[in-house]
Amino acid sequence: MARSTKLKILWLQSITCNGNTHSFFSHPNFMTLMQKFEVIYHPILDSKYSLDNVINKKLTCDILVLEGAFRETGMQKADREIYEIAKSYAKKAKHVITVGNCSTFGGVFRLYDPEYIGGFCFNDETPNEAYKLFKRKLISLPGCPAHPRWIGNLLSMILSQRQILLDNFHRPIEVYGYSAHAGCPRNEYFEWKVDSKNYGHKEGCLFYEYGCQAPYTHANCNKILWNEVSSKTRVGTPCFGCTEPYFPKKDLWHTNTLMGIPATMPMGVPRRAYLTITGIAKSFSIKRLNEPIIKYKK
Amino acid sequence: MKVKYLIEKIEGEAELEFDFKNGLVDNVNIYFPFYRGIEEILKNRDAMDALVITPRVCGICNHAHLIASVRAIENGLNKAGINIDLTQKAISLREFTLSCEIVQSHFKWFYLVALPQLLNLDRMKCPDNYILKASWASTNIVKALAIFSGQWPHASYAVPGGVSCDPTYEDIIQAESLVDEVIRFVENELIGMNIDEYHKRKEISNIKGDMAIMFGMLDKHNMKIKGKSYDRFAVFGEHPIFQTGQYNKKYSNDIDFSHIEEHPQHNSKAKSVTYKDMCYEVGPLARAIMTKNDFMLNLHDKYKDSVLTRVYARLDETIKLLVHIKSLLANLNVKELSCTLANMPKALEADGVGMVEAARGSLIHQSIIKDGKIQKYNIITPTQWNLSSGTQKEAGIAAQAIKGSVSIEEATFIFRTFDVCSVCTTH
Numbered sequence: 001m002a003r004s005t006k007l008k009i010l011w012l013q014s015i016t017c018n019g020n021t022h023s024f025f026s027h028p029n030f031m032t033l034m035q036k037f038e039v040i041y042h043p044i045l046d047s048k049y050s051l052d053n054v055i056n057k058k059l060t061c062d063i064l065v066l067e068g069a070f071r072e073t074g075m076q077k078a079d080r081e082i083y084e085i086a087k088s089y090a091k092k093a094k095h096v097i098t099v100g101n102c103s104t105f106g107g108v109f110r111l112y113d114p115e116y117i118g119g120f121c122f123n124d125e126t127p128n129e130a131y132k133l134f135k136r137k138l139i140s141l142p143g144c145p146a147h148p149r150w151i152g153n154l155l156s157m158i159l160s161q162r163q164i165l166l167d168n169f170h171r172p173i174e175v176y177g178y179s180a181h182a183g184c185p186r187n188e189y190f191e192w193k194v195d196s197k198n199y200g201h202k203e204g205c206l207f208y209e210y211g212c213q214a215p216y217t218h219a220n221c222n223k224i225l226w227n228e229v230s231s232k233t234r235v236g237t238p239c240f241g242c243t244e245p246y247f248p249k250k251d252l253w254h255t256n257t258l259m260g261i262p263a264t265m266p267m268g269v270p271r272r273a274y275l276t277i278t279g280i281a282k283s284f285s286i287k288r289l290n291e292p293i294i295k296y297k298k
Numbered sequence: 299m300k301v302k303y304l305i306e307k308i309e310g311e312a313e314l315e316f317d318f319k320n321g322l323v324d325n326v327n328i329y330f331p332f333y334r335g336i337e338e339i340l341k342n343r344d345a346m347d348a349l350v351i352t353p354r355v356c357g358i359c360n361h362a363h364l365i366a367s368v369r370a371i372e373n374g375l376n377k378a379g380i381n382i383d384l385t386q387k388a389i390s391l392r393e394f395t396l397s398c399e400i401v402q403s404h405f406k407w408f409y410l411v412a413l414p415q416l417l418n419l420d421r422m423k424c425p426d427n428y429i430l431k432a433s434w435a436s437t438n439i440v441k442a443l444a445i446f447s448g449q450w451p452h453a454s455y456a457v458p459g460g461v462s463c464d465p466t467y468e469d470i471i472q473a474e475s476l477v478d479e480v481i482r483f484v485e486n487e488l489i490g491m492n493i494d495e496y497h498k499r500k501e502i503s504n505i506k507g508d509m510a511i512m513f514g515m516l517d518k519h520n521m522k523i524k525g526k527s528y529d530r531f532a533v534f535g536e537h538p539i540f541q542t543g544q545y546n547k548k549y550s551n552d553i554d555f556s557h558i559e560e561h562p563q564h565n566s567k568a569k570s571v572t573y574k575d576m577c578y579e580v581g582p583l584a585r586a587i588m589t590k591n592d593f594m595l596n597l598h599d600k601y602k603d604s605v606l607t608r609v610y611a612r613l614d615e616t617i618k619l620l621v622h623i624k625s626l627l628a629n630l631n632v633k634e635l636s637c638t639l640a641n642m643p644k645a646l647e648a649d650g651v652g653m654v655e656a657a658r659g660s661l662i663h664q665s666i667i668k669d670g671k672i673q674k675y676n677i678i679t680p681t682q683w684n685l686s687s688g689t690q691k692e693a694g695i696a697a698q699a700i701k702g703s704v705s706i707e708e709a710t711f712i713f714r715t716f717d718v719c720s721v722c723t724t725h
Contacts, residue, residue: 015334017721018309018357019451025406026440026450030433031426044307044406046414046424051306075332077311078304108354112335144354145451199462200388200636226449227441229472235448236462236636237455240350253346294466296633 006038007159010054010061010089013043014082015075015109015117016068019145020100026227027148036159037063055080063158064093065151069102069109071117086120090134095158096120097139099151104142104169105245122169125245140170144242149224150175169245171218176243179267180214183222184233190215193281194289199236202293206238207262211253213241215266303706305713307411309358310720312685314713316706323703327687328694330724333567337725340675345371345646345667348675349454352663355677355725358406360451361399361443362656363677365392366535366663368456374650374667375458380643387634388460390626391446393538394473396654397619397626398443399450401480402436403657404582404616407717408488409435412609413508415711416515431508435483442476445469459639467632474627481620493617502597502610509613516606525605525712527699528692531584532573532683534558534662535655539622541588544578549588555651558662560678563687568723570686570694571678579603579695580659580683581716586611603699605715612717646670656680658717679722685713 011021021043027033034045040061041047041054049059055078070083077085090096098120101107105125106118118124121131121138131138141150154172157164165173181190189196189205196204206212214222217239221231232239241247256263265274301316310332317325336355340348348367353360372382409432414424440450446463447453455462485492490506491499499505502513516522531545534553543551560569570577578584583603586594594611601607648667653660659680666674688694693701696716703709 013310015332016310016357017334017354017360019354019360020357022357022451025433026437027433028437030437031430035426043310044410045429046410051311052304077331108336108339108351109334111339145357198637198640199457200460200464202464221449227437227444229441230444230446230448232448232453232455235446235453235455236464237448237453240454242452248347248350251344251347252350253344298633 006036007062008038008040008060009042009063009065009155010040010059010093011042011065011067012054012082012086012089014066014068014070014086014103016100016102018043018067020067020151023145024099024148024151027152028228029152033152033155037155043067052078055085061089061093063095063097063155064089065097065099066103066120067099069106069117070120071113074116087130087133090130090137094137095139096134096137097141097154099141099146101142101144101242101247104140105247107144108248111248122245125169135170138170139164139166139172142169142171142243143219144247147221147224147226167218171243175220176218178218178220178223180217180219180221180233180239180243181266182220184214184231186233189289191281192284192286192289193278194286196236201236203289206233206236207255209255210238211240211251211255212238213244213264214239216264217241217244218267219243301706303710305710305718308714308718308720309356309722312718312720312723314710316709321704323700323709325693326697326700326709327565328685328697329566330568330720333724334721337675337677340672342671345648345665345670345672346457346642348663348665348672349457352677353452353454355679356719356722357451358403358719359399359656359658359661359722361395361447361453362654362661363663364454364456365396366652366654366661367665368458369652369654370650370663370665371458371648371652371667372650373652374648374665375643375646377650378646378648382459383638384460385634385636385638387631388636388638390630391461391463391465392456394623394626395443395447395453395455397623398439400655400657401616401619402439402443403717404612405435405439406432408432408508408512408613411714411717413512415714416512416519419519419707419711420515431483431487435480438476438483439480442473442480445473457637458642460635460637462637464636465632470627470630470632474624477620477624477627481624484617484620488613489617493621496617512609513606516609519708521605521609522601523604524703524708525608525699525715526603527579527695528577529603530576530578531587532578532580532660533584533588533655534580534660535653537655539589539618540585540655541590543588544573545584545587546576558678560682561689566687568682568686570689571682572689575689575691577686577688577692577695578683580680581612582615583608583611584659585615585655605712608715642670644670658719658722659683677725679719679725681716681719681723684716685718685723
């Protein structure tokens with residue numbers, strides 16, 4: 001049998017809901033993309049090796065994809081600690097990709113036992129022991145789940161040896177350099193400080209009352225859209241900040257305020273600048289933005 | 299002879315411990331090894347946080363968890379005297395998105411689990427074409443879902459009183475065209491005939507396409523008689539195309555939540571669940587039996603709750619749901635309100651139950667809210683019904699169905715016909 005020269009991918013799961021696996025499976029070019037690689041193991045595809053092989057044999061992979069939160073002991077598969085298995089593959093892999101908030105920062109499942117459960121290289125925003133070992137090859141794709149295009153295009157960029165710039169959490173800047181607010185169709189309401197008054201309307205901004213974290217969340221959701229068609233804020237749901245180390249914060253549907261002003265400022269905006277602009281914007285009432293966009297005939 | 303087997307690619311893993319006697323499976327214990335503590339994570343959080351946290355139970359049926367959790371809150375509000383009256387628009391949108399998710403899951407089961415596993419039984423390799431079909435069909439149906447929910451997986455667009463979206467007719471047209479594409483896929487690939495012809499056929503053998511390949515292989519492996527359990531079914535979640543109730547030799551349309559009981563299991567992190575002290579099968583077969591469609595009842599008369607009937611029910615349901623969601627979109631009136639509840643009442647005290655039909659069967663959420671915070675949250679998943687080792691009195695539904703299998707391969711195939719989801723079972 002001819003030896004495959006394709007890059008080998010091993011997709012390993014720890015404490016997870018499989019959300020990233022299913023998100024990625026919704027990539028419109030999933031098969032074409034995956035055929036460019038040799039898949040050593042994948043949680044839902046028929047793959048070359050069994051999980052038992054992955055755990056008990058010493059296989060090799062070029063790209064290790066990790067999904068789910070980790071704990072040093074107490075998360076076993078086939079009687080072996082999955083954290084140890086992940087570390088042993090990470091040592092030899094050329095690239096380690098943590099997909100999803102759980103494998104990157106600990107995510108939802110970290111909340112069950114924050115002392116022992118965390119991401120592979122970060123516990124919330126704090127780098128852990130594994131970070132020291134793997135920081136040179138680590139790429140983080142947080143999100144709950146990660147967008148299919150983030151995963152697919154990163155794999156393709158590795159394959160085609162493109163330059164991948166990373167931020168301080170090792171997130172690709174081409175994806176996470178944007179705020180989730182960029183491209184939101186409710187931007188005009190944000191500019192002129194027109195709040196959403198209740199759920200179920202196209203109009204109004206969700207930043208003031210409904211806990212929307214898009215202005216300070218690093219993600220290009222509203223630029224590339226989910227499932228190619230939409231995003232949370234486009235359907236009137238606030239952004240919950242799922243690409244950030246503090247996800248999921250408490251009171252997800254409520255805006256934390258400081259003296260009536262949102263407590264967290266839009267990315268990079270000084271509080272004084274925000275207050276000045278807000279004061280001016282609020283002194284005007286823009287008629288169009290206080291009316292429905294569409295008035296259907298009865 | 300006891301044999302342990304790690305079963306994988308079931309939305310996680312499980313350990314099956316087989317007891318073989320005279321070359322046949324005599325008993326099986328099913329262990330789900332890991333607990334993630336979703337219910338405990340929810341404690342002391344704002345009542346609405348459940349709408350974001352509970353979908354994270356499961357990457358493949360997250361939307362069902364969202365709908366169950368919003369129904370639990372609404373049921374609690376109603377019981378607390380705060381009347382929740384959903385508009386038809388909100389009801390239809392929730393039904394649409396939930397049904398799309400079920401269809402997505404069924405496609406994946408058919409092309410990624412059932413066909414490859416049957417081929418495995420014959421030592422044949424799964425063609426890439428099946429993965430391509432699973433990916434194409436599921437991607438397109440969740441795209442239709444995401445038009446209204448914002449994204450899939452892990453949307454939180456269903457809120458107490460309705461939905462957060464406010465679609466236009468143009469959005470609906472886009473969703474319709476995607477559903478049409480998926481129906482065309484079903485006609486061309488899955489059943490090899492148009493849906494009208496499908497509804498008129500008299501025999502399973504009249505079906506063509508990939509379904510014919512499936513039924514050919516099931517026949518060859520004698521699955522008309524294998525995989526029978528207790529022929530006992532339950533449907534708890536309300537859905538306009540399914541009838542709720544139970545079947546145990548005779549039909550009953552009562553649903554009394556107080557008869558549902560969870561039991562811890564030795565060595566497993568998953569609890570088993572019973573209704574009136576008995577195990578019940580939930581899922582597409584239960585829904586088909588309760589809904590009493592003629593073709594299905596005929597099949598059931600002949601083959602009871604065998605693998606063949608169970609598999610047929612899942613595929614037939616896929617088609618019924620696609621037809622149903624087309625009519626939901628056709629009748630959607632965008633002029634109605636999306637959400638009728640302006641704000642959650644402050645310092646809410648509520649105790650509510652939300653039941654929903656998910657891809658694998660009835661999913662139940664119960665939330666007890668004090669002073670606006672979640673005091674207790676309990677989730678009972680469909681796979682707890684189907685995949686427990688059982689009670690002291692009887693083996694679990696799937697465990698019973700596996701008895702008599704001639705090999706581990708055959709037993710695990712039968713196990714997978716329940717559409718196993720490890721993460722849901724333990725949550």
